[in-house]
Amino acid sequence: MNNLEQYDVVVIGAGPSGALASSLLVQKGWRVLVLEQQAFPRFSIGESLLPQCMAYLEDAGLIDTLHDNAAALGFQFKDGAAFHRAGQNTTINFTEKFTKGPGTTYQVKRADFDKLLADKAQGQGVEIRYKHTVVDYCDEPNGASLVVHNEQQQAYRVNARFVLDASGFGRVLPKLLDLELPSNFPVRSAYFSHFKDNISDTSFDRNKILITVHPQYSDVWYWLIPFSDGTASIGVVAQSERFNDDESSDLLNQFIEQDPYLKTLLAQRELLTPAKNIKGYSANVSKLYGKHFALLGNAGEFLDPVFSSGVTIALKSANLIAPLVDRYLKNEVVDFDAHYAQPLQAGVDCFRTFVTGWYDTRFQDVIFYSEQNTQVREMISAILAGYAWDTNNPFVAQSERRLNVLAQLCQN
Structure with missing residues (x-):
């Protein structure tokens, strides 16, 4: 291994939470290194942002680059969500909400969105190394030591006073430190791809994500996320046993054909890329922080894609942790449980209530209630x-x- 490198903070992963946290910390004057296993741009799901995300991006000075590049990258203005079930249609307008704050956002192609944020963080002074993989973690008296493999599989060591795991579904530290716990959600799978949607129905609102309940199985649902360039992300989610062994693209198209509304709406669709699938994506951990580390976003807990909460939780975690790490690096006493784990978990648990209610149909009955x-x-x-x-x-x-x-009340 080469000579030891020393940083104030090492962030594992250059996705949204990693870019946001590193941006906030480098603006405080700390030396920050981001280690990203993949090369950007790269495909990712989680393409329908929620308006709350915009406040976090603004805090980190990342919002202008999003607005400035949205049109060129095909990002779609978003102001709400539309729902369809067995001939019923309803919508939620995010500008008509109880809480103050942004009421609109974007539906984004994550490959471009993630690179946009990472590039902006680099421009602010963050060092990012792509195709560098963290393979070991060890606590030290004054921080943590990481063993990293570069693109040529050569090993080197990096020391940091604090480590943030923003590796998403890679879940680097949960795996290395044996923190993983099973989710209390059933094992579900998602099949998805990008299409040229060719939607001609003039009543279809491209400013909203469309969530459709399967006509036969109330626990099976589809997402349709339109982009401004005439393409869309389309996926279906169900418990794994509902899917057969067909090729992913064939299976996705079969499910689209099973819903009369989607079959008509997407009659002229053209598949742009082979469909992908992920299985058993819901995950949990035994703790969200340790002596010299914290877990952000999906590296900690991922619920379900149904209400697009993943990126919001990821950005919230980064927004919460950055000022605490700043204080920690200044040798102040920080209560990570009271000021990070507990408040983050409170919002996650709120989302969990409505995700659970969606699958057991309580929340579906609320959404589609006519009065x-x-x-x-x-x-x-x-x-x-x-x-x-x-x-x-x-x-x-x-x-x-x-x-x-x-x-x-709705059921009665």
């Missing part, structure tokens, strides 16, 4: 817009109890 109360609707809209940490919202503060009461 909705305006104030309640705005409270629900705020959560779906990503404001799951606003405890002034009764459906955040008491999410499980409130959803149960609301579902019973």
Whole structure:
């Protein structure tokens, strides 16, 4: 191995949470190194942002580069979500919400979006090394030591006073430190790809993600995320046993054909890339931080893609952790449990309530209820817009109890 390198912070992963956290920390004057296993741009799911994301991007000075490049990259303006179930249609407008803050955002191609943020972070002074893989972690008296393999599989060692794992589904530190726990969600799979959608229906609103419930199975759903260049991300999610062994693209097209509305809406679709699939994506960990590290976003816990909460949780985790790491590096006493793990988990648990309610149909019954109360609707809209940490919202503060009461009212 070569001579030891020393940084204030090493971030594992250059995705949204890694870019945001490293950007915030380098602006505080710290020396930050990001180690990214892949080369950018690279494909990723999680393409429908929530408006809450915009506030976090603005805090890190990353919002202008998003606005400036959105049109050229085919990013789609987004102001809400549309839902379809067995002939029923309803929409949620994110500008009509209980919580103050941005009410619009974008639907993004993650390969370009992630590179955009990473490039901007580099421009702010963050050092990023692509195709460098962390293979070992060891606590030291004054920080942590990492063993890294470069693109040529040559090993070298890096020391950091603090390490942030933003590796997403790679879950580097949970695997190295045996922190992984099974999720309490059933094992589900997602099949997805990009299409030239060729949608001619003038009533279709490209400013909203479309979530469609399967006509036969209430726990199976589709996403349709339009982009401004006439393409779309389309996927189907179900428990793994509902899928057969067909090729991913064939299987995805078969499921699209099973829903009458999507079959008509997407009758002229053209597959642009072979479909991909991920299985058993929901995950959990035994702890979100240690003596010299913290887990961000999907490296900690990933729930489910149904309400596009993944990137929001990732950015929230980065937004929470960066000022704490700044204080830690200044040798201040920091309570990571009280000021990071607990508040982050509170919002995740709120999302969990509504994800669970979607699959057991309680929340579906609320979404499709025909006589909705305006104030309640705005409270629900705020959560779906990503404001799951606003405890002034009764459906955040008491999410499980409130959803149960609301579902019973709708069902009756």
